[in-house]
Amino acid sequence: MAGNKFSSYHLAAALRREPDPAAALRLFLNPSSAAASPIPTPFRYSLRCYDLIISKVAAARLFPAMESLLSSLRTSSLSPREPLLCCVISAYGRARLPAAARRAFAHPAFPAPRTSRALNTLLHALLVCHTPLDELFSVCRDADVSPDACTYNILMRAAAASGSVDHARLLFDEMVQRRIAPTVVTFGTLVAAFCSSGRLDEAFDLKEAMARQYNVRPNAHVYASLMKGLCQSGDADNAVRLKEEMAGNAELGLDSAIYATLVRALFRVGRKGEVVGLLEEMKGRGIAVDRVVHNAMIAGFCEDEMDLDAAFVVLDDMQKSGCKADTVSYNTLVAGLCKLGRWRDANELVEDMPRRGCSPDVVTYRMLFDGMCAVGEFHEANQVLDEMVFKGFAPSKDGVKRFVQGIEIEGDVVLLESALCRLAKVNALESSGWEKAVGGVLHEPAELMLDKQLNSVRLVD
DNA sequence: TTAGGGTTAG
Numbered sequence: 001m002a003g004n005k006f007s008s009y010h011l012a013a014a015l016r017r018e019p020d021p022a023a024a025l026r027l028f029l030n031p032s033s034a035a036a037s038p039i040p041t042p043f044r045y046s047l048r049c050y051d052l053i054i055s056k057v058a059a060a061r062l063f064p065a066m067e068s069l070l071s072s073l074r075t076s077s078l079s080p081r082e083p084l085l086c087c088v089i090s091a092y093g094r095a096r097l098p099a100a101a102r103r104a105f106a107h108p109a110f111p112a113p114r115t116s117r118a119l120n121t122l123l124h125a126l127l128v129c130h131t132p133l134d135e136l137f138s139v140c141r142d143a144d145v146s147p148d149a150c151t152y153n154i155l156m157r158a159a160a161a162s163g164s165v166d167h168a169r170l171l172f173d174e175m176v177q178r179r180i181a182p183t184v185v186t187f188g189t190l191v192a193a194f195c196s197s198g199r200l201d202e203a204f205d206l207k208e209a210m211a212r213q214y215n216v217r218p219n220a221h222v223y224a225s226l227m228k229g230l231c232q233s234g235d236a237d238n239a240v241r242l243k244e245e246m247a248g249n250a251e252l253g254l255d256s257a258i259y260a261t262l263v264r265a266l267f268r269v270g271r272k273g274e275v276v277g278l279l280e281e282m283k284g285r286g287i288a289v290d291r292v293v294h295n296a297m298i299a300g301f302c303e304d305e306m307d308l309d310a311a312f313v314v315l316d317d318m319q320k321s322g323c324k325a326d327t328v329s330y331n332t333l334v335a336g337l338c339k340l341g342r343w344r345d346a347n348e349l350v351e352d353m354p355r356r357g358c359s360p361d362v363v364t365y366r367m368l369f370d371g372m373c374a375v376g377e378f379h380e381a382n383q384v385l386d387e388m389v390f391k392g393f394a395p396s397k398d399g400v401k402r403f404v405q406g407i408e409i410e411g412d413v414v415l416l417e418s419a420l421c422r423l424a425k426v427n428a429l430e431s432s433g434w435e436k437a438v439g440g441v442l443h444e445p446a447e448l449m450l451d452k453q454l455n456s457v458r459l460v461d
Numbered sequence: 462t463t464a465g466g467g468t469t470a471g
Contacts, residue, residue: 086462120462127463153463188464195465224466231466260467292467299468331469363470370470396471 006035008046015052021060028053028069047078054084058091063100066091074109085110086121093125101125102139119145123154133162149175149183156186160193168193169202182214188221195229203229220252227258231265239265247285256287260296267300275300294318295328302336311336327361334364338371343380346371362393369395373402378410385422394426 011027014034018024027034031043050073057066066088073080085107092101105114105122122143123136136158140147152175159167172190175182187210194203203226210216223246230239239262246254259282266274275297279289294314301311311333315325330353337346350368353360365388372381381403388395395403400423407416423429 083462090462115462117462122462124463148462150463157464183463185464190464192465219465221465225464228466255466257465257467264467290467295468302469326468328468333469335469361469366470398471 006031006037006039008044008049010034011043012046012048012052015049015056021056021062024053024056025062025065045076045078047080050076050078050080051084055087058087061091061095063092063095063097070107070109074107079111080109082110082115082118085118089118089121089125093121093128096129098126098129098131101129105143114143114145116145116148116151119143120148120150120154123151123158127154127158127161130161131158133158133164133167147175147180149180149186152180153183153185153189156189156193160189160196165193165197165199182210182216184210184216184219184222187214187216187218188225191218191222192225195225195232198229198233200226200229200233200235217251220246223252224258224261227261231261231268234265234269236262236265236269236271254285254287256282256290256293259287259289260292263293264296264300267297267304270304272300272305289321289323291318291323291326291329294323294325295332298329298332302332302339306336306340308333308336308340308342325356325358327358327364330356330358330360331363331367334371335367338367338374341375343368343371343375343377347380347384362388365391365393366396366399369403370399373399373406376406378403378406379415382407382415382419385419389422389425392426394428395423397428400428 011031011034014027015024018027028045028049032039050069054066054069054073057063057069070088085104088104088107089101092098092104101122105118119140122139126136126139133155136155140151140155152171156168156171159165159171168190172182172186175186187206191203191206194200194206207218207222207226210218210222223242227239227242230236230242243254243258243262246252246258259278263275263278266272266278279293282289282293294317297314298311301307301314315329315333318325318329330349334346334349337343337349346368350360350364353364365384369381369384369388372378372384381399385395385403404416404419404423407419420429
């Protein structure tokens with residue numbers, strides 16, 4: 001840098017190198033800190049510098065900083081481009097701040113007019129925030145932007161998410177009428193919507209029509225949705241056929257996830273005997289029998305067959321084949337053991353998890369805690385609660401309710417008081433369900449002492 | 462800028 005004047009070009013390079021968004025912000029606000037010699041003031045920021053810093057702070061959700069950068073961008077003579085605006089809108093969407101996303105869409109720092117790209121980004125951000133469908137339509141009307149295929153795809157997904165597949169279908173008809181060509185994403189969205197509402201015939205009709213009528217070839221997304229739909233409906237025969245169809249088309253990239261779906265479905269319909277053949281087939285096709293396929297088998301043995309021994313054999317096999325079990329593998333086993341009332345075995349397994357290279361997560365503890373509460377082992381559950389609270393995990397609402405009711409029935413006021421304190425520490429006392437449950441505790445005069453305690457924990461949220 | 466499948470809880 002010696003001899004060279006520090007320019008916005010150098011600042012951009014420094015910003016790009018800086019992984020920490022807060023540090024990058026400091027750098028941006030005080031560029032001289034990165035310069036070897038004094039730099040002229042005021043520093044002339046390039047659009048590139050604004051692009052870099054705003055995308056960084058947006059990704060890090062440093063929203064106040066982001067807004068002040070946008071304000072200073074507005075007063076500059078620079079004209080930022082729409083992709084930066086999209087980045088801001090998406091960040092608000094990811095942070096579940098729909099009103100902020102809408103304000104950003106109209107931000108004066110970005111020169112009008114908006115294109116469909118910004119509108120689509122806004123619609124998607126609002127969709128992520130579960131904005132009602134009619135509000136999305138009103139956003140479209142207000143935006144005064146011509147919708148494109150992507151706009152329709154997002155609206156269709158929103159319609160399906162709101163439970164109205166028929167509305168999604170109407171939107172499809174509308175876009176065709178308006179001569180907006182449906183894309184492979186359009187079909188993927190609609191096929192998934194039909195499948196998840198169990199309307200498989202319409203999903204398959206659409207798969208046929210997309211190729212024949214619209215000249216759009218079904219891709220892996222479309223097949224994956226169809227496979228899930230068939231498996232959920234218990235139609236293993238057609239699921240196997242569909243898998244064969246995928247195998248016949250290399251472009252579709254038949255993979256282990258499709259096999260895992262199928263494996264789980266075969267267990268569900270009591271055809272686990274066919275699974276070994278499927279695994280052989282996978283090997284023959286050079287598709288790894290990976291963790292997810294093993295997990296599907298573990299789930300099958302635990303939930304469908306109630307054969308925990310066989311599930312543990314799968315766990316061993318998976319380790320032997322160099323495939324590391326994950327929390328899902330163990331959680332499935334813990335749930336299976338608990339369901340059979342074998343909470344001691346479940347507890348042992350959980351205690352053994354760290355040694356096996358897998359730390360129990362919030363799901364593990366919740367299932368163990370619930371499993372113990374379900375069979376009235378409240379003192380054992382209390383031990384688990386200790387560990388959970390220590391790790392900052394909160395038990396499930398149902399678990400809390402059952403636990404609190406259980407120790408209340410046992411009449412252990414001291415334990416109840418201590419449990420409430422620990423539950424408060426992990427904010428597990430928000431549910432109105434337990435407040436009712438505990439409400440009944442306070443009738444006995446001996447327990448009125450708890451009232452004060454209770455009021456104090458209620459303040460925690 | 463938009464769509465999918467895996468597995469545990471809720």
